């Protein structure tokens with residue numbers, strides 16, 4: 001192997017070049033199979049438009065259109081792959097997958113259409129008409145694609161291009177997979193199927209209407225809560241103490257997507273309200289509408305009756321009135337000013353005034369808690385800005401002698417970014433949510449499917465791995481297609497996002513381990529190469545709950561691991577292109593044969 005920096009020879013497993021000391025990048029597979037969402041935007045009747053027009057005008061018009069579209073696509077986390085004439089193709093979910101890529105792509109489409117309408121208003125005579133389409137599906141993704149190189153290739157790209165040309169001007173349409181992935185988030189109306197060039201069957205399509213939910217949120221199901229007695233008991237206990245002894249506390253609920261964090265919080269909120277308490281709820285968002293203090297701002301807004309889309313002056317009046325009725329007279333002017341900064345209604349720059357702003361928020365919740373005990377929920381703080389996290393930290397460490405319980409909900413990666421979370425706070429508890437037990441999972445299935453066959457229940461329990469969201473999605477996909485063996489896209493997206501959020505070495509290790517099997521061994525993995533420090537990588541994987549070290553090994557002298565769940569292994573394996581799989585399988589077999597005196601004995605491993 002040659003050093004990428006100086007070109008000198010570097011030993012195969014070295015992390016640093018012995019000649020120049022440059023760190024050697026982890027050379028993972030260069031291509032992967034991934035589910036992506038492809039967005040196509042095109043100008044309606046573009047050639048007619050350019051016909052006979054002054055070339056300078058055409059160029060200016062194109063620049064306006066490209067800039068606006070690119071900016072909007074990137075705001076939602078998409079990557080603009082190329083311009084083909086007037087058409088723009090963007091990919092969501094590559095190189096890195098997020099659990100809500102399809103939704104982001106559709107939001108980006110709507111935002112682009114909106115942006116073009118605004119452009120037309122600002123530039124008289126521009127008169128641009130565009131349309132858009134989003135398709136989701138498996139593609140080959142170039143992981144290290146340079147700008148301008150193809151990022152994703154596959155049928156999904158062609159289908160998106162075809163669908164786009166069938167969209168009505170000014171509107172967006174989506175294909176079937178995107179429909180399934182986003183039907184909870186948008187009003188979608190089925191159109192007559194589209195005969196697309198190069199497609200045997202007509203392609204189903206849906207016209208996109210208004211968004212139904214805020215970004216990356218989904219409606220919580222109404223099925224009865226199963227299990228979680230212990231977790232609720234813990235939260236209720238600290239709540240009682242907060243109410244009866246005025247001892248505030250922070251509970252941070254941790255768990256992967258779909259495990260039931262929001263559900264636990266809403267159960268608690270119902271409890272609190274039944275007891276005459278009040279819940280203040282603020283959610284952080286992954287993109288777009290996110291302002292630094294969004295989670296806290298939402299709390300203030302809801303408590304003072306301000307709507308998100310209200311004109312600034314109306315919102316300020318409402319805030320001033322609410323503050324005047326809550327605060328002693330001497331504090332009103334100051335507090336109104338700082339809370340309006342926090343809401344993004346202020347004109348000043350908040351940065352230099354963080355402490356005042358924090359203090360205003362503290363007084364706000366304290367005074368509210370004099371009226372009724374308060375449960376303050378900060379939802380999805382893995383997306384929160386550092387300033388909001390500092391604010392929560394400040395509130396928890398400074399609010400005393402008040403009837404307040406803080407509840408923060410986060411996915412596990414949050415603790416990696418903020419490992420000291422809770423450390424300096426007087427009353428802080430971390431509450432990890434474990435998967436449901438198989439019996440509990442079966443109970444959830446029972447409440448979703450009136451009379452489910454035992455074999456179906458068994459299959460869903462085995463596949464879902466105790467994740468209630470996955471159970472719901474699997475049951476819903478059974479309703480769509482009872483015989484389907486395929487994983488629902490939503491489940492796949494959630495797990496791919498978890499894998500893609502891993503540090504590079506851990507991620508490569510996970511993909512390689514998936515080739516060895518559901519059970520794998522440290523030395524075998526080390527021999528597959530590409531991971532500089534296998535133990536460190538395995539540690540990271542174990543800490544994230546993706547793999548588990550076994551106390552006993554079936555292979556003497558080697559440490560045994562298993563994937564925490566077959567879904568994780570299958571998804572990781574599914575990311576590897578066939579060629580890479582073949583190579584890794586061969587390398588695994590060769591290593592095992594070499595390292596065991598009598599390969600016949602371990603025929604089962606090789607098989």
Ligand SMILES: Nc1ncnc2c1ncn2[C@@H]1O[C@H](COP(=O)(O)OP(=O)(O)OP(=O)(O)O)[C@@H](O)[C@H]1O
Nearest residue numbers: 220221224225226257258259260261262263468469
């Ligand atoms: N213990 C449970 N019993 C029955 N249903 C549950 C349980 N926990 C969660 N659910 C259901 O599973 C779905 C996913 O739960 P929830 O939205 O709370 O996940 P989450 O942890 O907040 O995920 P995210 O990180 O994506 O926000 C919801 O529809 C919820 O009602």
Ligand SMILES: [Mg+2]
Nearest residue numbers: 261262263409
């Ligand atoms: Mg949630």
